[in-house]
Amino acid sequence: MALRVTFVAAARSTPLLAERFEDDRLLDQAGWDEVQRVAPALVPLAAAELRYCSPSPRSRTTGDALGYTPLAQLALRDCDMGRWRGLTLGEAMAREPEAVDGWLADPRSAPHGGESLLAFVARVGGWLDTRPLEDGGRIVAVAEPSVIRAALVYALKAPPSTYWNIDVRPLATTTVTGWAGRWNLRLEGALPQAAP
Template identity: 80%
Template sequence: MSLRVTFVASARSAPLLAERFEDARPLDQAGWDEVQRVAADLLPLAAAELRYCSPTPRSRATGEGLGYAPLVQLALRDCDMGRWRGLTLGEAMAREPDQVDAWLADPRATPHGGESLLSFISRVGGWLDTRPVDDGGRIVAVAEPSVIRAALVYALKAPPSTYWYIDVRPLSTVTVTGRGGRWNLRFDLSPSQAARP
């Protein structure tokens, strides 16, 4: 039996340029408004046998707002950014430009004292590979965009540098199908997209 794991990107808690590493802020009003706008389109995903979310406040709130009642999964937490936690990329660059450059260039680097990009991708991939096939074929997971990027890099067996070229927008969805160690990327149209000319 193969699994169908649909990732839903959490709604936003700040404008893109104000995004912070390991952002623990709740949804802002714009994020709540976005959840309400797409709730009808994403509600069918609540029929999944298993429903999970990242432990961040915005992922939990997004999952609840969409009617999923998701279970928190610690393995779906954001990358541990060490002393850069709570900073924007610009703030980290202003404080430690050489260390940020090293981190962006080397997926094994941990200049911030936290988790390397490679370890982060492996952790998220390990979660994906250990989903129980016997409990049903459909899973939905509300997660931070960074977690979804890591899952896609892992599922596609792409080089870690691919992580930097994947754009995951708030409340977007992407599905992988398969089972541990063998995943395929699947694109589906939402009901509202299919109705458009």
């Protein structure tokens, strides 16, 4: 019995270099344009038996724009960044360079007062492992890129440092198949590329 979970990265709400921790902004015009451009390839995922999303505005809006009508899942929220919430990485580095260095180097640390990388990966992995298992069951989840990176680290049982080496572009899809404790990454055909 295998489950198929396809993650769809939320469309953009800001230029990539201006990404903020726990960003609550809606889609910007570039994000809407990207959704329209790739919708023909992504709309068929609405046939999934279960449709979820991160609770962020851009994840919910992306899912709705694609016709998924997803159910927001608290476990798929972005990493709790404590006092760094709303900051860019550069802004956090300017304020607390040693704390940011420590956070990037140690997956157990949470100098911002929020959630450590290990806790974040475990939370997202716990959500993945508790999905209802039906043979051939399909799930689609629109999520923040950070959530998808965490899911992949968990699913592949990769070292936590791998999280920093996974690039998830807006509207990219990633599929894992399997069941609790036994996940495989599934790479499929190419979709039209979203603008960088």
